[in-house]
Each structure stands twice: as structure tokens, then as C-alpha cells.
Amino acid sequence: MGGVLCVGIVAYYGAEYPAAAILSIALLSHTLMRNPGGLPPSDPDNGGITLPGGFEAVVVTDSIGPARHLAVNDNGDIYVKLRFSAKGGNVAMRDTDNDGKADIIQHFGSYKDVGSLANGMRIHKGYLYYSSSLAIYRSKLTPGKLIPESEMETVLTDDHGHGAHWHITKPVSFDDKGFMYVPFGTPSNNCMDMANTPGGKPGQPGIMPCPELEQHAGIWRFDASKTGLTQKDGTLFATGLRSIVAMDWNKADKSLYVVQHGRDNLHRLFPDLYTAWQSAVLPSEEFLKIKEGDDAGWPYYYYDQMQKKKLMTPEYGGDGKKEGKGKELAQPLIGFPGHWAPNDLYFYQGNQFPARYKNGAFIAFHGSTNRAPYPQSGYFVAFVPFKNGAPTGDWEVFADGFAGVDPIVNVKDAIYRPMGIAMGPDGSLYISETEKGKIWRVMYKGDKKNFGTAQLAEMEKHKLLSHIRTPDEVKDNLEKGKIPENAKLYNTYCAACHQNDGKGDGNRFPPLGGTDWVTGDKTKLLNTLLMGLNGEIVVNDKPYNGLMPAHNFLKDEEVANILTYIRQNFGNNASAVSVEEVKAYRNSQKK
Template identity: 70%
Template sequence: MNSFKFPARLVRLAKPYLAVTLILLLGIGFKRYDQINTLPKGDPDNGGLTLPGDFEAVVVADSVGSARHLAVNQNGDIYVRLRRTWPQGGNVALRDTDQDGKADIIQNFGDFKDPDSYGTGMRIYKDYIYYSTAGVVYRNKLIPGSLIPNSKNEVILTDDYRHSKHGSEHIAKPLTFDDEGHMYVPFGSPGDVCQLENRKPGAPGQFPCPQLEEHGGVWQFDANKPGQLQKDGKRYATGIRSIVAMDWNHADNTLYALQHGRDNLTATWPALYSPWQSAVLPSEEFLKVKEGTDAGWPYYYYDHMQGKKLLNPEYGGDGKKEGKGKEYAQPLIGFPGHWAPNDLFFYTGDQFPARYKNGAFIAFHGSTIRAPYPQGGYFVCFVPFKNGAPTGQWEVFADGFARVDTIVNTADAKARPMGIAMGPDGSLYITESVKGKIWRIMYKGDRNKFGTAQLAAMEERKNRTNIKEPDIVKDDLQKRTMSLGERNYKLYCGACHQGDGKGDGSRFPPLAGSEWVTGDKKKMIDVILNGLNGTITVNGNPYNGVMPAHRFLKDEDIAQISTYIRNSFGNKAGSVSAEDVRRVRNKH
């Protein structure tokens, strides 16, 4: 057989192109080699985190204050939104000047004076740093070379939630931006499920729900126009109860968000839902949000175990009825209940292995209302993504934040993952909200050899109590017989204030050592009977969660609960009688 040979003339012509191709390939290789060698060393224990093989983490800062969302500038400067506003400012800026991975300049900034700061959003968009409080979206111009913005902040959007006729429970203001100059901001539901009497057991839901006119959805605004109000925006999507995690996916030019599901199914409908069902339901929904999307709140919730949207009991549901659930937007994934997805980020960098490109990272802040079962969440997951849909099962990407195996009370967790952002070199940054630790996660291995072996250990993490589905019997932490007061406390109060009475450190205040508990008992009885709304101060710290009214309870039940609280968690106060409760009740 004759062998074919290219004509000499073609070979001569091809040589320069082959040389250029070889140089480009070598350049890519050298760039990757240089990048690995310029990345800082990870901490020996990865800052306490468990990560897939060949990933490393370094703690950038250990305790900047209760950290929420964050953003990283193109020069590597880090900006963090704090949960509260301090005299020195409610934002933190960090810079690593010697490139060792540790911030050596940390400065506060932000001259806003919102008393209910509750920081919930921070993003960089077109050389501006945008950040939010509960009611206001601000921005500052970033000046090249300057760590701290030296301009006065601009008010871009104001939400007058304090004067809402419906209430103000879910007032987070996370932010994201598309490629056409629009800013997207959710307006969360002012209550749980649009009941006539919010959070009252057995109370029916309103139909149609009037709250949907101004709440329970996402609004689109002009990203560059100062002084906007909600009416200046356009309702982009509806039927979404509460969003803290959302991001614009530039790969398919679409908004994505995760919904926080409703609370306490067993406390409000004990005949229909067991404590176990209340712990794992309803699902946290990962939604693809297009203009006009309706996800069905408050009429429907998603059950990931049945794979269906079901009718809420306030609207005639019983945990089985589907009603018209199929007509509403279905989630891409239904995660177990109460994991609290608090940030979402689509990875666009090139440092990580190719399988992570355009995939979704989700920070699960962790549950507060799963009692009597272990609290769940407290980790960062990854969802492989392509063409606007997941391409495989979700994975555990980073775990170990809580530093305990079984989280009984929220306060047991040493850290709770909150914000996610990417640096200019493709490193991933994660904040946590307890003390304000910040991690930088880097990949140091061969990108082409990353696969099942590196992920195996992370798959095993799904068997841990903070991630796995709890066993109905074996994982029930409430096995011993309790007094009536303790039993009712666990049922009606413990989900928010926690089994140890220390609160969740965020929305719900501690009862341990609280002047509201150990002081005048009439004040405590009044709060239990009639509820409380608005910011209060407990042990020197502000809280703005909603305390629902419990007038539906008998005087004896409230007396037992009050006596239990006033003599538990280190409290030593007098008992409360049914007559004490009756006198307070009759004053209203």
C-alpha cells in the first residue's frame, strides 16, 4: 500500500501556524502553572472546612462581625455587608497587601443610619458597590486604588416597610443585575402564608391573597436611577414567599432564586402534619425565574419527597391534595425544609475544574425550626449546570462550618455559611454570620484529573445529621417525658427561641437571662397572648423577628409555658398562674 504524504509546499505553509498553536497551548499551560504558584497556601486544616480533593481554603479574616453577603473587586479587595450597622459603619472592606491570603487591612465604612439595618445584600455592578438594609438599597462609586469609597452613598431604592398594612416579616433585600442595566430586588411576604390571623393555628388563608400586590415576588428596577420607590419598578415574578439567595446567570441570561418555605406545619396544623413532616417540609425551592413566573405562594408548597406542589392547609390542603399545583412554576430542585438558602452564585471562573464552570453554588445558612429533630443545612452545596438546567445531582462542596456533628440548637453551630462571591482569579469566597469569618477556597490540583475520586468523601457527608433525612424514630431528640410546660414550650416556642432558650442569634431573641422574661411577668404574659412586631432590644442586641399572638391557648397552657421559661435556661423568677394570665387577657 502506498503511504500518503503532504506536499512539501503545504508543510512549509503549515509550520508557522503549528508553531503559533504550540505556543498558545504552552502559554495556557504556563498560565495555569503560574496561577497555582501565585495562589496563597491553604491553612493546614482548611480553616475547619471539609472540601473535595485538591481544594484548599485559607481564612482571610477571622471575625469581622456578623457577616452577610459580600463582593470581591477586580483588584481582589473584599467588601462585606454586616447584619447590623455599627457606629464605625455597617460594611467592611478588606485588602491583602502581601498576597498571603490573609487580610492585613480591615476597615469599616457606610454612613447610613437605618436603625433596622439588617444587611442582606451586596454586589458590585459597573464600578459601583451596591448594598442594602431592610428598607434601602444604596450604592457608592468605587475609586481605582482606593479601598474605601470616599463618595457619599446614593439611595437607589427605598421600601417603606415600616408602614405596610400587612406587616414586615421577610424584609431581606438581596440584589442582582442583568446585562441590560436592570436591578432585581425581592419583596418578601409580610407573613407566613397570608392567613387572616398570621400564624394562628387553624386560621384560614385569604383568597385572593392581597399581600401579592406588593409582596411575595421579585421587582425589576433601573440599576442607575437614584430615589426609586417600589412603584417605580416592575413586578417581574410573583408567588415567591421569601428570597435571600438569588443570582443572574449570565450563561443563559436568566434570573434564578431559592425560596424559603413556610414555617411550623405541625404547630399550626397538628392534626395534619407530624413533627417529622414539619421538620423536613416544605421544600426549599430552587427556581428558574422568568418574567411572569408565578411559583404559587401562598396557595401551594413543594414536597420534594412526593415531587409535587401541594395545596397549603390554609386553603384546604391535607398534605396530599394537589389542586392546581401543576399550573405553577415547578422548582429545578426541591431541597429539604428549613435549610435556609441564603446565597446563590453561578461560577464563571477558570481556576476550578471544568465541571464547575457555570454551575451553581448555594450557601445553606441552616435551620432554626426543625425541633425535635436535628437542625439541618449549615453547608455549601454545588449543582452542576448547563443550558439552564441541572445536569446531575446536587453535591456537598464545603461542610464543617458548624464544627459539631449534631446541631440540636442553632446556637450550637460555631459558624453558619452565608455569602458567596468570586475573586478575579476564580477563587471562591464564603462568609459566615456568627463571628464573621471569611474563607477563600482555591483549587490546586490537575483540572483534567478531577472526578469521582475527589468527590467520594463529600458524598459521604450526606450521611451526617445536618444533611441527611432524619430518621423518624432514631433522630427524635425529644425522647424523654416532659412536663406540660416544657412540652408546650417545645411545641409553640422552641422552634424559634430554641430548645436551650438562646434564640437563633438573628431574628429570634434569647429567653435565657432576658429582662423580658425575668422582669414583670405581666409583660411576658402580654407578649405571649398578643404577640410582638417591630425591633426590640434584648440583652443589648436588636431583634426584628415577628412574635405571633398565642391567644388561642388556654390560660393554663400559657401559665405553664411562662413558668417553665421563667425557671429554665438559668432563669430564676416566680411562677405564673392561670389567674395571672386571665387578668392580662381581660385587659384587651
């Protein structure tokens, strides 16, 4: 057997890597003897993550940069989508000696990543598909070659001319009938007047009917054989979906599934209707089976996983109790707690894992940024068992420990944040993370026949950790009796994005420390807070392209307190902002 495989390696790698091919003959024979079944050795600590009994992990690479989605080719080559890389938007990796570690790592793909959430990466019919926020590209893979040699083609361009780039990432899925599915997320929180009050102000109603539904908040279906597409070349497949990053075609029941990001800021925008605790845990991140013509309800409805109902949103007359026509909308299979940020979904088709995982759904939760004053939550990979197109049980913790701290007070406290999921040709599961660019290969090396209750019960304990359970409204409030009034104002209006420690999330929201945006010209800072920002800025040499809500609804005293607080905290030591300066700035804008 070893001789046959060695000949295969020479044939496969020889043309491109002759030295590697010769070396691999000796290494492979040694690997086969020490790795029965062909699986490489695991890392002693599984690369720092916790898995059910019998599962082990090896770190493929640990520092390729901000990794997003990934895909694995039939020969085991790994392709990873990056965010903001000067070396190229993608990374290709190859393990030539079957030790589980990538020994060839190459960057490729030059294209503009507009925005901060460029995610998509798929292999379909010999093509590698990858996305920026506003476009989908593809390159033809050449057998035996790690880097695509063909010219990059533009499959689809989002030609809406967006200013802010919230929720418009372009993941992609393919069915078995020649169609491609692409979500077009909405650039607002809940269809408020973006032009005049970006991000919304307290009590502001939503626009009725919501014009964003015409070109956003839905999934469009396209002919997968074509390139040079724009949205008008597709058809609206489903609507009422605010933001989709996690999406997969389930081959077992031939259906499209998504886990959507719910809306934000219930307490900040409607403090008389929602407490800070309700805003931290609501609304649900909905796991949905999508059928053509479905309406999931955004912006008029959201799902409350505790009441197990779709309720009217406060922008459209809701109060946290009114159901309206919520029962008529597409209902989730599971309602996960709010703000966990579901960023990838994969239905497992392999045979390496125990039988209960076959056709089940793995979901990567990137973790919350806006659960203050409660601990941030998520930061793990869940599993949902499936049969005949429906869950056969509740969600389970599959892989945990990415954050490395507990509780997570600020999102930057998390060492790793899981992002992408893909399966290798042998049934191994690959998981990417965004903070440093670490990739894990998860393998099963236990006894399949004896896998079950004991292993699952052990993992069930992880639901009790404070960073993934529903927080106690009183005991888990991190601010209770601990912070001064000006810090409370900051935490109410700013910390959801910039975090309690002012460091931002390292992704969409910039840090407040050590930047002249904060410590420089007061007029610039006042303009930013009161008028908002819409579009790309550079903070501490890193680009950010998002939406800064206008906070012109705040009183002069509140504005002065917040700006003084950020100018004198987070490592800053700048002068205070007075109430008189706030009044003078506001008066100047009236002229």
C-alpha cells in the same frame, strides 16, 4: 515577570499606601517563588471546613462581626455587608502581600439597618451596591482606593411602612440589558390576618385573595441606571415567592435564578394534618429558574420534595395531598429539604476550578432554626452542576464543617453559619459566615484532569451526617421519652424561634435567659405571649425587629405552664405564673 509586577504594585498602591508598596516588592518576589500560579498558602486545616480533594482554603479574616453578603473587586479587594455595626455597615479588606490574609481592614458606610436581615452586596459597573432591609444604596469605587470616596446614593427605598420586618431583605442582581432585580418578600408566614393574629393561630385560614401579593412575595425589575426609586418605579417580574435572599443572574444562559425560603409551622398551625416530622422537613426550599410572568404559588401552594409535587397549602384547603392547580405553577429545578435557609446563590464563571464547576451553582445554606424536635439542618455550601440552563445532576456537598458539632440541637450550637458567596478575579471562591465574621478563600490546587469520581464520592459521604440528611422520623426525634410535659409545650410553641436552650438564634429571635422581658413584670410577659409583638425591641442590649406571634389560642393551663417553664429555666430563677394570674390578665383585657 517579578519586576513588571512590582512596578505594577507601586503604581497601584503607591499613592495611598507608599510604605506598603515598598514592602510588597520584596514580599511579592518571595510569594511568587513559593506560590506557583500566584495562589497563597492554605491553612493546614482549611480553616476548619471540609472540601473535595484538591481544594484548599485560607482564612482571610476571622472576626469582623456578623457578616452577610460579600463582593470581590477586579483587583481582589473584598467588601462585606455587616449586620448591626456601630463602626459602619460595611467592611473593606485588602491583602497587600498575597498571603491570603487581609492585612488592611476598614469599616465604612453609615446608614440605618432596619431589621435583622440586611444582606445585599454587589459590584456592578464600577459601583458598590449594598442594602439595608428597607433600602439599597451605592457608592462609586475609585480605582486604587479601598474605601469609596464618592457620596452614598440611595438607589431604592421600600416605602411600604412595615411594622414587622420578616422576609423583606433586599438582595440585588443585574442582567445584561440594563435591569436591576429586587425581591420584596412577604411579612407573613402564609398570608394570615397579621393585624389581629400575628404569625397565625392553629387552623386559621389564609386571606382570599391574598392582598400581600400586590406589593410583596415577588421580584420587581427596575432600570439599573436610575436612583431614588421606589417600588412603583419598577415592574412585577415574578410572583408567588415568599422570601428570596439567594438570587443570581446566570451569565451563561442569561436568566435569573433564585432559591426561596419556604413557609413554616405546618405542625403548630395544623397539628391534625401534619406531624412534627413533616413540619421539620417540609416544605421544600425551591431552586427556581425565573422567567418573566412566573408564579411560584405562594401562599396557595408549596412544593413537597418527597412527593415531587406542588400541593395546596392548609390555609387554602390543602391536606398534604391535594394538588389543585399545582402543575400549572413554576416548578423547581431541585427541591431542597425544608428550612435549610438558602442565603446566597452564585453561578461560577471562573477557570481556576475543574471544568465541571464552570457555570454551575453554589448555594450557601445558613441552616435551620425550626426543625425541633429533630436536629437542625443545613449549615453547608452545596454545588449543583449545570449545562445549557439546567442541572446535569443532583446537588452535592461542596463545603462542610461550618457548624463544628453534629447533631445540631440548637442553632446557637453552630460555631459558624455560611452566608455569602463571591468569586475573586483569579477564580477563587469566597465564603462568609454570620456568627463571628469569618471569611474563607477556597482555591483549587490539585490536578484538574484527574478530578472526578473519587473526590465526589468522598464528599458524598457528608450527605449521611445527621445535620444535613432527612432525619429518621423515630430514631432522630430528640424529645422521644426525654422531656417533661411543660418542656414539650415550650418546644411545640416557642422553640422554633427561641430554640430548645432558650438562647434564640442570635439573629432574628432574642434569648429568653437573663432578660427582664421574662423574669420581670408578669403582666408584660403575659401580654407578650398572648397578644404578640410587632416591631423593634432591645433584649440584653441587642436590637431585634421581628414578629412575635400571638398565642391567645392557648388554654390558661398551657400559658401558665409555658411561662413558668421559661421563668425557671435558661438560667432564670423567677416565680411561677399561676392559672389564676392568666385568667385575671385575660379578664382585664375584656374591660
